[in-house]
């Protein structure tokens with residue numbers, strides 16, 4: 084099984100792109116039209132925008148979603164192949180071109196990958212696409228064999244008519260099927276007959292990603308291409324005052340020094356020349372409009388705001404009155420730092436700009452947004468901008484941003500260079516860590532009231548932090564009445580049945596650009612809600628699992644309750660642990676998937692601790708590919724744990740203090756716990772798994788540490804130093 | 812002119828001898844399997860073998876490896892390398908895949924010097940290789956699996 088990009092060298096890569104463009108161009112036919120419009124392509128069967136079957140029987144699935152590690156290509160292909168009854172060894176995936184009409188994400192309204200929506204979005208669309216194609220192949224065979232279509236069976240890329248003992252591979256009827264009208268309303272399969280869904284077909288990208296042939300943006304080399312490294316402002320919002328490029332121009336291989344809106348680009352014949360040139364560059368910056376505060380000042384301001392009422396995001400009963408009447412009150416304040424995404428492949432992009440159009444190669448997570456932003460900067464129409472989506476070496480949200488920062492920067496540079504040659508911009512790790520668009524810094528203040536019987540009677544949660552969506556073209560999508568849903572998700576809709584609830588929020592402004600980061604608002608709300616609930620359990624004298632169970636009483640929370648119970652069972656929640664070890668539990672619904680986790684931790688008196696084991700229960704509807712789901716839970720646990728233990732971007736006088744993996748520390752092999760994943764069998768429509776594994780891990784671990792030591796750290800990251808201080 | 816012995820072939824490159832091997836491989840020879848992740852020996856994405864030893868090519872000037880045998884992911888074809896690759900595929904280790912050339916090169920070097928590594932050996936050998944997708948559990952399992960098959 085091969086992906087389209089696999090095993091292609093530079094020339095093959097370019098030729099492949101061009102060829103795909105032709106075929107796709109003819110593919111895009113509205114429903115009901117004749118499938119074979121162009122005689123030259125009549126042999127390929129392409130009934131819709133999502134798949135085509137070649138004369139040799141190869142099935143190519145066009146993915147509108149980016150493959151950035153989450154397994155979307157494999158999952159998407161599984162859905163199509165299942166309904167088509169395709170031979171899995173003949174299935175490939177190719178990135179769809181940017182086209183808002185054909186390939187918009189139904190959740191986002193633009194072509195883009197986010198909100199853990201790839202599989203949920205594809206479910207109806209691709210089952211229909213696959214089933215329709217299958218029906219047409221059957222129809223073609225029925226006509227040729229002169230038998231009723233209903234008597235023809237299909238499996239593994241083969242058609243069979245039992246009564247007359249005839250079989251044929253799909254390849255044989257590709258041309259005939261291509262000539263048929265596309266039927267409407269073909270029904271997808273009965274789930275009982277699934278052969279691929281639920282069976283963990285191997286990942287389609289494993290081969291290319293283990294022999295070095297997988298094509299990432301960094302691997303694109305176009306004829307005549309130059310490479311640029313950009314000196315960007317050391318404080319957010321600063322601008323270039325003057326440039327001294329004398330030393331830079333002496334560096335061998337440096338070709339040009341170009342001022343662009345985001346800074347100063349040093350263009351070289353290759354990366355090393357450009358990087359050396361940038362090291363030698365002297366830019367004087369104008370800090371007049373820059374953010375010059377440090378994160379200490381920002382946190383202090385947020386903590387003050389947390390004492391003032393904010394905009395109400397959820398209200399039930401009268402929380403103030405219930406708190407006044409409570410037998411016991413519990414409160415806590417949390418600080419969540421800025422976090423960088425730090426995908427393994429730093430940002431990079433290749434742009435080829437000509438008077439007629441613009442071609443962009445990127446691990447593009449936001450195709451039609453990037454297309455229109457690029458068009459605006461280039462002075463072209465969106466349809467003149469072609470996006471070649473390649474594998475992304477991780478993203479975690481960074482490669483989808485409303486301003487398309489890394490894309491428009493390269494288009495601006497190509498334009499400033501008078502479109503002479505294609506240009507690749509490479510961000511160094513330092514550029515990436517210091518480049519902004521962070522998970523916003525948040526302060527949470529929570530208070531709960533408990534009555535004499537130990538019932539939770541009141542819950543308040545005040546959030547202070549920057550809105551991700553306000554002021555962007557996505558404002559109307561997620562901001563209502565001054566509430567950015569991505570700030571409060573998980574807090575305003577927290578699942579526990581508490582009679583009196585008040586959640587309010589302050590949308591702050593800073594000069595630090597922010598963005599969604601794998602699981603977005605849930606990155607902080609789940610931690611606040613789930614660790615605070617354990618504090619409440621302790622004050623009420625209740626077991627954390629039992630308290631959750633009793634508070635998930637609303638029938639709407641049945642699926643969340645189910646994963647809670649499953650994880651407790653699998654982790655043997657009630658089995659005692661030896662001294663110095665603790666178990667913590669946490670649950671979160673995010674992106675319509677339900678995840679519960681139990682973490683087991685060994686903690687030492689010196690503050691050091693180790694997460695030994697994490698048990699995960701997940702309900703994401705139909706498990707299209709259980710092994711990919713497990714992988715995403717494992718990865719979500721590791722990614723979230725890294726942030727909990729180490730993740731922190733701090734600013735001093737407006738300057739980011741971290742720069743690379745030595746001080747913006749990722750989780751490493753020796754810190755990875757043993758992760759065990761249990762999937763709830765379900766016939767509900769599938770939902771996402773890329774993000775939902777992340778929210779529960781932080782609170783599960785913090786709760787385990789609390790169970791082991793009785794101590795809390797509420798100012799993340801949760802470091803041994805802070806835990807030691809709390810234990811002193 | 813610098814002459815390098817890469818994957819069994821001699822390559823001549825007209826570059827500054829201080830150029831890191833990583834960029835000579837990538838921009839000079841378009842051997843793109845070796846990746847850039849940090850540029851300061853912090854992530855292992857750029858790991859290649861120099862005379863069989865795992866080496867961070869991002870901080871290794873080409874002048875330091877002239878005359879030595881350099882193996883990249885593209886040239887990793889030894890029995891151990893093929894076993895590692897097979898285990899990686901069998902367990903579907905990869906996610907985004909960007910770190911995996913480096914992970915595989917580090918794992919091959921480990922197994923070539925230690926036929927049955929323990930979990931502690933794996934921690935020692937692999938902790939320098941970052942995977943932001945956190946595929947660590949499967950990397951560990953795949954190393955054990957490859958050791959078993961060898």
Ligand code: FES
Nearest residue numbers: 848849852855869
């Ligand atoms: S790029 Fe060489 S160790 Fe990170």
Ligand code: FES
Nearest residue numbers: 907908942943944
């Ligand atoms: S697989 Fe993505 S960084 Fe390792």
